[in-house]
Amino acid sequence: MRRGESAGTMERAWIISIGTELALGQTVDTNGAWLARGLAELGIRTERHVTVPDELPAIRTAVRQATDACDLVITTGGLGPTDDDLTREALAQAAGVELVLDPASVERIRAFFAARGREMPERNKVQARLPRTARMLPNTCGTAPGIAMQLSGTLCYVLPGVPFEMRAMFEQQVAPQLKAIAAGPVLVSRELLCFGQGESDIGARLSDLMVRGRNPEVGTTAELGEIGIRMNAAADTPQAAETLLNETEREIRSRLGEVVFGRDGDTLAAVVGELLVKRGKTLCTAESCTGGLIGKYLTDVPGSSRYFLGGVVSYSNDAKQRLLGIAADQLAAHGAVSEPVARAMAAGARTRFAADYALAVTGIAGPTGGTQEKPVGLVYIAVAMPDGVQAREFRFGGDAPREVIRERAARTALNLLRLKLLARERGGASGVGPGRGVRG
Amino acid sequence: MRRGESAGTMERAWIISIGTELALGQTVDTNGAWLARGLAELGIRTERHVTVPDELPAIRTAVRQATDACDLVITTGGLGPTDDDLTREALAQAAGVELVLDPASVERIRAFFAARGREMPERNKVQARLPRTARMLPNTCGTAPGIAMQLSGTLCYVLPGVPFEMRAMFEQQVAPQLKAIAAGPVLVSRELLCFGQGESDIGARLSDLMVRGRNPEVGTTAELGEIGIRMNAAADTPQAAETLLNETEREIRSRLGEVVFGRDGDTLAAVVGELLVKRGKTLCTAESCTGGLIGKYLTDVPGSSRYFLGGVVSYSNDAKQRLLGIAADQLAAHGAVSEPVARAMAAGARTRFAADYALAVTGIAGPTGGTQEKPVGLVYIAVAMPDGVQAREFRFGGDAPREVIRERAARTALNLLRLKLLARERGGASGVGPGRGVRG
Numbered sequence: 086m087r088r089g090e091s092a093g094t095m096e097r098a099w100i101i102s103i104g105t106e107l108a109l110g111q112t113v114d115t116n117g118a119w120l121a122r123g124l125a126e127l128g129i130r131t132e133r134h135v136t137v138p139d140e141l142p143a144i145r146t147a148v149r150q151a152t153d154a155c156d157l158v159i160t161t162g163g164l165g166p167t168d169d170d171l172t173r174e175a176l177a178q179a180a181g182v183e184l185v186l187d188p189a190s191v192e193r194i195r196a197f198f199a200a201r202g203r204e205m206p207e208r209n210k211v212q213a214r215l216p217r218t219a220r221m222l223p224n225t226c227g228t229a230p231g232i233a234m235q236l237s238g239t240l241c242y243v244l245p246g247v248p249f250e251m252r253a254m255f256e257q258q259v260a261p262q263l264k265a266i267a268a269g270p271v272l273v274s275r276e277l278l279c280f281g282q283g284e285s286d287i288g289a290r291l292s293d294l295m296v297r298g299r300n301p302e303v304g305t306t307a308e309l310g311e312i313g314i315r316m317n318a319a320a321d322t323p324q325a326a327e328t329l330l331n332e333t334e335r336e337i338r339s340r341l342g343e344v345v346f347g348r349d350g351d352t353l354a355a356v357v358g359e360l361l362v363k364r365g366k367t368l369c370t371a372e373s374c375t376g377g378l379i380g381k382y383l384t385d386v387p388g389s390s391r392y393f394l395g396g397v398v399s400y401s402n403d404a405k406q407r408l409l410g411i412a413a414d415q416l417a418a419h420g421a422v423s424e425p426v427a428r429a430m431a432a433g434a435r436t437r438f439a440a441d442y443a444l445a446v447t448g449i450a451g452p453t454g455g456t457q458e459k460p461v462g463l464v465y466i467a468v469a470m471p472d473g474v475q476a477r478e479f480r481f482g483g484d485a486p487r488e489v490i491r492e493r494a495a496r497t498a499l500n501l502l503r504l505k506l507l508a509r510e511r512g513g514a515s516g517v518g519p520g521r522g523v524r525g
Numbered sequence: 526m527r528r529g530e531s532a533g534t535m536e537r538a539w540i541i542s543i544g545t546e547l548a549l550g551q552t553v554d555t556n557g558a559w560l561a562r563g564l565a566e567l568g569i570r571t572e573r574h575v576t577v578p579d580e581l582p583a584i585r586t587a588v589r590q591a592t593d594a595c596d597l598v599i600t601t602g603g604l605g606p607t608d609d610d611l612t613r614e615a616l617a618q619a620a621g622v623e624l625v626l627d628p629a630s631v632e633r634i635r636a637f638f639a640a641r642g643r644e645m646p647e648r649n650k651v652q653a654r655l656p657r658t659a660r661m662l663p664n665t666c667g668t669a670p671g672i673a674m675q676l677s678g679t680l681c682y683v684l685p686g687v688p689f690e691m692r693a694m695f696e697q698q699v700a701p702q703l704k705a706i707a708a709g710p711v712l713v714s715r716e717l718l719c720f721g722q723g724e725s726d727i728g729a730r731l732s733d734l735m736v737r738g739r740n741p742e743v744g745t746t747a748e749l750g751e752i753g754i755r756m757n758a759a760a761d762t763p764q765a766a767e768t769l770l771n772e773t774e775r776e777i778r779s780r781l782g783e784v785v786f787g788r789d790g791d792t793l794a795a796v797v798g799e800l801l802v803k804r805g806k807t808l809c810t811a812e813s814c815t816g817g818l819i820g821k822y823l824t825d826v827p828g829s830s831r832y833f834l835g836g837v838v839s840y841s842n843d844a845k846q847r848l849l850g851i852a853a854d855q856l857a858a859h860g861a862v863s864e865p866v867a868r869a870m871a872a873g874a875r876t877r878f879a880a881d882y883a884l885a886v887t888g889i890a891g892p893t894g895g896t897q898e899k900p901v902g903l904v905y906i907a908v909a910m911p912d913g914v915q916a917r918e919f920r921f922g923g924d925a926p927r928e929v930i931r932e933r934a935a936r937t938a939l940n941l942l943r944l945k946l947l948a949r950e951r952g953g954a955s956g957v958g959p960g961r962g963v964r965g
Binding site: 117305308 | 548559649817833
């Protein structure tokens with residue numbers, strides 16, 4: 086699979102991120118993920134990411150291993166003007182050539198400073214030193230030039246670590262060059278998002294699609310109750326890949342039905358918002374243990390003021406009485422974390438905000454406050470609708486951290502409302518069975 | 526540097542992140558950075574991070590290279606119940622042993638489902654298959670057990686990819702074991718957290734402390750207006766490192782004063798909470814553009830029900846009138862995004878919740894809704910106190926994304942309240958100047 090100078094395949098890449106702050110975890114590397122997505126769009130698959138500190142032997146070894154293993158290597162970082170920027174030197178050592186000053190690069194750096202009314206500090210000249218066999222990649226937004234060179238027959242691009250400089254250099258110079266020579270099929274991805282069923286259940290229903298070697302590949306990920314079904318399609322053209330993805334998406338949706346709530350970056354809150362807009366309805370919230378998180382999710386969506394009227398965070402019993410009109414004897418009889426209080430919160434909010442729908446949540450997020458009868462993780466969620474109030478009990482696991490219980494509760498509440506709105510759209514009676522606690 | 530079974534150094538680690546979505550850049554890996562920071566605290570330096578897709582040969586090769594190169598290997602990901610979770614199998618292959626079902630793990634997984642009122646899906650049993658020579662690490666917040674084993678004499682910990690499960694397992698089980706055997710000089714980190722001043726201003730006031738080679742090293746990071754000052758101290762013992770950190774912390778605090786709001790993982794909401802508890806006071810909120818985010822931050826803190834009574838998310842004019850008692854003519858005269866309305870929101874919430882303090886925020890988070898006079902990013906924040914209401918105007922930058930404006934607004938509001946509470950603690954008149962808009 087080794088690529089020659091002019092032709093051959095270019096399918097497999099390694100990405101090397103260079104920086105002591107990255108290796109020690111003081112900064113999270115986002116360059117690697119960004120580059121991998123850019124390469125995938127060109128049909129180049131990233132087989133490995135490597136992060137090493139600003140140390141000569143570490144960088145040199147990583148570059149050599151990479152050039153032995155793949156068709157394309159992209160590095161980021163270590164091109165600055167200070168003593169801990171060693172990527173140029175390491176690259177020259179890996180190639181067995183010396184560093185030479187590139188006069189054109191010196192002039193570009195000098196011009197960069199001049200445009201900002203400054204003289205080039207002498208120190209920045211070091212950035213113009215390139216391995217003898219390398220080609221300079223101009224930096225349009227900073228001082229560090231990039232480097233392109235062949236190393237043991239593998240094409241290497243060496244880019245700066247500052248994300249916006251790196252991105253501009255990749256888009257303006259690297260991607261066009263790669264597009265001209267990349268020979269692999271394109272890889273197009275799509276993700277379906279699910280809620281309301283566990284990863285293993287979904288996996289069981291899709292197991293025949295999740296076999297290795299299938300195209301599109303299908304895999305699942307899970308986070309806080311949200312299951313992502315990722316599909317990666319390889320094809321000669323983006324159009325052909327999209328067609329493959331459409332077929333697999335149709336198949337998955339036909340199996341999972343309403344468990345699928347969206348695609349690629351959708352959120353439950355945004356999907357609920359679209360359903361409300363479609364029906365011309367409004368929503369309000371009454372939150373206890375989630376403390377404003379549902380409101381936060383809803384208002385993350387630009388334009389949510391079209392349907393979200395507002396909410397009450399009733400974090401104390403007093404607030405539940407004063408702002409939601411819940412009777413003191415009801416709180417005394419059932420406790421704040423109870424199905425009747427969840428119902429009363431939803432109904433109270435719906436009336437006070439004059440909204441069509443209200444979502445209410447009350448529960449015990451922990452870590453303290455649980456009892457044997459009402460353990461940490463116990464949450465009641467109620468939906469008040471034009472034709473009544475429905476409530477359900479959930480147990481989100483008392484051993485989960487407070488934030489996890491709160492996130493799960495907020496997402497579960499939004500999903501409940503989504504299902505109610507879908508049921509109505511189908512003309513059903515929103516799934517309300519006889520006697521299932523409906524109130525007017 | 527190879528570690529024996531019982532003694533020797535444990536200085537250099539590799540971290541392997543496993544997941545096709547990570548390799549293709551569809552998800553940014555944060556586990557690697559988090560683990561590297563945790564290892565540094567134990568005196569173990571991360572020499573390399575490697576990310577590979579969910580593929581048997583790729584995982585196997587990465588594990589073998591790592592065990593050849595360092596003293597400690599930690600992997601995350603690929604322990605789920607579905608067919609694309611191959612870490613267990615790859616580990617067994619790398620070790621040349623078979624996978625066997627661990628009855629204790631099966632029981633733990635069964636119990637996990639039982640606690641949630643569910644039966645264990647048969648498929649999850651696969652998560653209890655461990656390499657014959659491995660030891661199981663119980664998962665306290667999920668189904669996937671972790672794995673600890675020696676591989677070619679190198680210690681390997683295999684952890685789940687879900688961040689909160691991984692973190693709990695590392696903190697509860699891996700870190701204590703490593704602490705017992707780690708032998709390097711310790712690197713202890715501490716971070717001071719600041720709000721209310723920019724990174725370059727803070728950098729200028731600390732430039733003599735931020736020189737290379739100083740011990741502790743001092744560096745700054747910035748995120749959404751919060752500036753972190755990171756100090757890394759190297760010493761033979763944790764106590765010696767702490768002493769160095771204490772000295773530098775004292776120096777920084779003496780220069781920056783109240784700009785420093787906390788340390789290591791403190792949040793503005795938690796610090797405000799402590800001040801309220803100390804004074805025996807209560808708080809409520811009235812949020813418009815932040816939509817519940819301040820309430821969310823406040824209730825992220827366990828025990829916040831001691832002082833946080835609740836809030837109103839008044840996302841519509843109607844809600845501002847109905848739930849906060851703001852006069853229609855006031856809204857008409859000044860607009861919802863105005864200083865008088867911010868004041869009225871704070872005062873209205875304070876009365877309705879019968880709280881000592883109220884925080885109110887109204888603004889334009891964008892991306893639409895701005896005008897020349899009231900651009901995106903314009904935010905009014907008011908604090909209602911026992912002795913009056915104060916309000917301030919902020920401009921958080923119309924080119925910033927919606928979420929950034931909202932985060933900045935929420936944090937700025939909490940910081941304003943913090944400064945008011947500190948001023949009172951000092952016996953000052955909460956910084957209220959004559960005529961500075963105080964109302965009764």
